[in-house]
Amino acid sequence: xxxxxxxxxxxxxxxxxxxxxxxxxxxxxxxxxxxxxxxxxxxxxxxxxxxxxxxxxxxxxxxxxxxxxxxxxxxxxxxxxxxxxxxxxxxxxxxxxxxxxxxxxxxxxxxxxxxx
Amino acid sequence: xxxxxxxxxxxxxxxxxxxxxxxxxxxxxxxxxxxxxxxxxxxxxxxxxxxxxxxxxxxxxxxxxxxxxxxxxxxxxxxxxxxxxxxxxxxxxxxxxxxxxxxxxxxxx
Numbered sequence: 001x002x003x004x005x006x007x008x009x010x011x012x013x014x015x016x017x018x019x020x021x022x023x024x025x026x027x028x029x030x031x032x033x034x035x036x037x038x039x040x041x042x043x044x045x046x047x048x049x050x051x052x053x054x055x056x057x058x059x060x061x062x063x064x065x066x067x068x069x070x071x072x073x074x075x076x077x078x079x080x081x082x083x084x085x086x087x088x089x090x091x092x093x094x095x096x097x098x099x100x101x102x103x104x105x106x107x108x109x110x111x112x113x114x115x116x
Numbered sequence: 117x118x119x120x121x122x123x124x125x126x127x128x129x130x131x132x133x134x135x136x137x138x139x140x141x142x143x144x145x146x147x148x149x150x151x152x153x154x155x156x157x158x159x160x161x162x163x164x165x166x167x168x169x170x171x172x173x174x175x176x177x178x179x180x181x182x183x184x185x186x187x188x189x190x191x192x193x194x195x196x197x198x199x200x201x202x203x204x205x206x207x208x209x210x211x212x213x214x215x216x217x218x219x220x221x222x223x224x225x
Contacts, residue, residue, distance in 0.1 A: 035215065037215075044118065044204065044218075044219050045161065045204055045217045045220070046217070047206075047214055047215040047216070047217060058213045058214060059214075060214050061212075061214075094161075099166060100151075100167060101215070102148075102149060102151045102207060102208055102215055103153075103163070103206065103215060104151075104163050104166065104172075105163060106153075106160045106161050106162070106163070107160065108159075108160050109160050
């Protein structure tokens with residue numbers, strides 16, 4: 001059974017950095033693209049980034065140049081390194097497994113609050 | 117402003133059917149699969165429909181997806197109170213090289 005568990009969220013000051021992690025289990029991790037998606041309070045879903053099985057990456061316009069996605073197949077984990085954080089980055093961040101270049105299974109999310 | 121366009125809300129009474137539209141373009145829905153997700157307040161989205169009209173295991177066939185040209189739709193038949201949720205469509209966009217979402221449709225029963 002597919003399980004995705006995010007960690008690393010919390011309260012951070014504007015301008016600081018944060019790393020989110022996502023531990024995967026229940027499938028052959030190295031064979032799948034992995035995505036990060038976020039949802040600001042009361043808003044819809046915003047796609048952030050994907051790292052494909054071949055380690056190529058794509059990013060959404062809102063985070064390109066500030067956020068970096070990476071993976072460690074030996075640890076069945078995907079990461080999101082977030083720099084120069086802004087108040088508007090406050091959101092629940094979801095890790096998700098890819099399917100057909102879109103998203104299949106989702107994790108439960110981790111809350112990031114950017115506030116001074 | 118979302119790349120895919122959904123109505124903000126849809127409603128129906130128990131037992132009725134409701135249909136949610138999702139409008140895109142040739143670079144996303146026109147050439148790629150459409151996925152649908154269901155989200156209850158305070159929880160993560162659930163994977164509801166994949167490849168335009170396929171069901172993941174455990175999803176009741178009361179939910180059905182379809183696609184025509186650059187638009188897709190999700191139909192819920194035999195509406196139940198527990199279907200009250202927000203529904204999102206998504207697709208890969210070949211021009212943006214990104215996953216694009218609709219803005220979400222709140223279904224009210």
